[in-house]
Amino acid sequence: MRSLINILDLSVEEIDRMLDVADDIIANREKYSEVCHGKKLATLFFEPSTRTRLSFEAAMYELGGNVLGFSAAASSSASKGESVADTTRMACCYADIIAMRHPKEGAPLVASKVTSVPVINAGDGGHNHPTQTLTDLLTIRRKKGRLNNFTIGFCGDLKFGRTVHSLITALARYEGIKIVLISPDELKLPSYIKKDVIKNNGIEYVQTTDLEAVLPELDVLYMTRVQQERFFSEEEYIRLRDSYILTRKKLDKAKEDLIILHPLPRVNEISTDVDDDPRACYFEQALCGKFVRMALIMELLGIHLD
Amino acid sequence: MNIDSIKEGLVIDHITAGNAMRIYNLLGFDKLECSIAIIKNVNSKKMGKKDIIKIDSNIDINLEALGYIDPGITVDVIRDSKLVEKRHVDLPETLHGVLRCKNPRCITSVEQELSQEFMLTDRENRVYRCVYCEAKAN
Numbered sequence: 001m002r003s004l005i006n007i008l009d010l011s012v013e014e015i016d017r018m019l020d021v022a023d024d025i026i027a028n029r030e031k032y033s034e035v036c037h038g039k040k041l042a043t044l045f046f047e048p049s050t051r052t053r054l055s056f057e058a059a060m061y062e063l064g065g066n067v068l069g070f071s072a073a074a075s076s077s078a079s080k081g082e083s084v085a086d087t088t089r090m091a092c093c094y095a096d097i098i099a100m101r102h103p104k105e106g107a108p109l110v111a112s113k114v115t116s117v118p119v120i121n122a123g124d125g126g127h128n129h130p131t132q133t134l135t136d137l138l139t140i141r142r143k144k145g146r147l148n149n150f151t152i153g154f155c156g157d158l159k160f161g162r163t164v165h166s167l168i169t170a171l172a173r174y175e176g177i178k179i180v181l182i183s184p185d186e187l188k189l190p191s192y193i194k195k196d197v198i199k200n201n202g203i204e205y206v207q208t209t210d211l212e213a214v215l216p217e218l219d220v221l222y223m224t225r226v227q228q229e230r231f232f233s234e235e236e237y238i239r240l241r242d243s244y245i246l247t248r249k250k251l252d253k254a255k256e257d258l259i260i261l262h263p264l265p266r267v268n269e270i271s272t273d274v275d276d277d278p279r280a281c282y283f284e285q286a287l288c289g290k291f292v293r294m295a296l297i298m299e300l301l302g303i304h305l306d
Numbered sequence: 307m308n309i310d311s312i313k314e315g316l317v318i319d320h321i322t323a324g325n326a327m328r329i330y331n332l333l334g335f336d337k338l339e340c341s342i343a344i345i346k347n348v349n350s351k352k353m354g355k356k357d358i359i360k361i362d363s364n365i366d367i368n369l370e371a372l373g374y375i376d377p378g379i380t381v382d383v384i385r386d387s388k389l390v391e392k393r394h395v396d397l398p399e400t401l402h403g404v405l406r407c408k409n410p411r412c413i414t415s416v417e418q419e420l421s422q423e424f425m426l427t428d429r430e431n432r433v434y435r436c437v438y439c440e441a442k443a444n
Contacts (some may be wrong), residue, residue, distance in 0.1 A: 104411060105440075
């Protein structure tokens with residue numbers, strides 16, 4: 001049974017096809033309104049989430065399917081000590097497809113090994129978040145018209161930012177991508193991603209601590225939040241939280257056709273005065289998340305329309 | 307120096323000199339009740355010096371662990387005093403139950419019954435990563 005645990009589980013061709021389906025869903029909503037009639041999605045969320053869970057649920061409802069599940073470990077049998085494997089075995093008795101978020105890295109992989117239905121990794125700790133990557137790719141392609149030949153800056157927490165790791169991994173397979181890594185020294189991209197993904201694929205990259213200096217070069221700016229839940233030390237979190245704050249004024253130096261993305265939620269790293277700027281695409285990005293998850297659910301359930 | 311040849315058993319040969327005791331301990335040979343010979347610093351044309359372990363019993367041996375500790379080792383299987391098989395042990399692509407993941411965010415840190423699995427991601431630098439969280443083994 002096909003699952004999506006890591007973005008590399010999908011080939012470039014499969015991703016492109018799924019983005020085509022997402023585009024078609026956006027253009028022809030009615031056509032897809034009943035394709036999952038009678039199917040159920042189990043959302044097993046062991047960690048709080050707003051966008052990801054709601055977008056999965058909205059996606060399934062818009063495909064004519066139903067949703068069951070839980071939104072916190074405390075409201076599941078995990079609070080009684082049940083293993084991920086057993087919770088998954090139970091869920092696949094009741095659902096046709098599972099979306100799982102878990103604070104521990106690798107939990108969705110464990111689930112995919114014991115279930116007879118597809119499992120979608122909806123985020124596992126600081127590790128992978130492939131559906132956010134599909135969301136990011138759809139947004140970039142819709143805004144830029146392509147997934148090759150552009151310069152993308154990643155700014156903020158590049159160490160624990162799973163969305164950053166997954167997106168870099170996905171973009172490494174496209175031509176002409178230049179990557180600019182902007183972070184404080186303490187939150188630099190892990191060296192294994194730099195070596196295994198960026199260097200091994202011959203991707204041009206720059207590493208800097210100065211956002212303003214590199215802003216004029218960027219076609220895409222991917223902002224991230226410094227995530228409190230990834231820190232064991234409160235002191236270190238507070239020290240690094242305010243490293244980068246994007247304001248309207250700073251954008252004066254940026255390209256006119258720059259697109260600003262953020263996986264959300266934001267705290268203070270993008271000032272609210274940026275929201276009205278036409279280059280701010282993060283809310284539209286959240287909307288793209290629903291459509292690409294619709295395309296993914298259809299793909300994993302083997303539903304293909306002509 | 308003479309060590310009796312074995313009739314039924316294994317000869318772990320081409321061990322990097324100095325590694326024999328490490329293999330003996332890590333593979334739990336101290337728990338075996340059969341005769342075991344550890345021969346250190348044997349002259350070798352190919353290696354200069356090498357270690358050899360002879361086990362006087364056909365036990366199941368963890369080749370993954372052996373390959374991880376010392377790739378290049380050979381394991382000779384002896385039956386009726388004859389060499390019936392020569393296994394060349396290389397750095398394994400996967401490791402099961404040999405290493406433990408030390409990442410506190412890994413699912414294996416809270417679900418102890420999960421098997422510990424690692425995959426080889428960089429042969430040149432001998433880098434293994436946990437299959438669950440991709441943390442580097444150390």
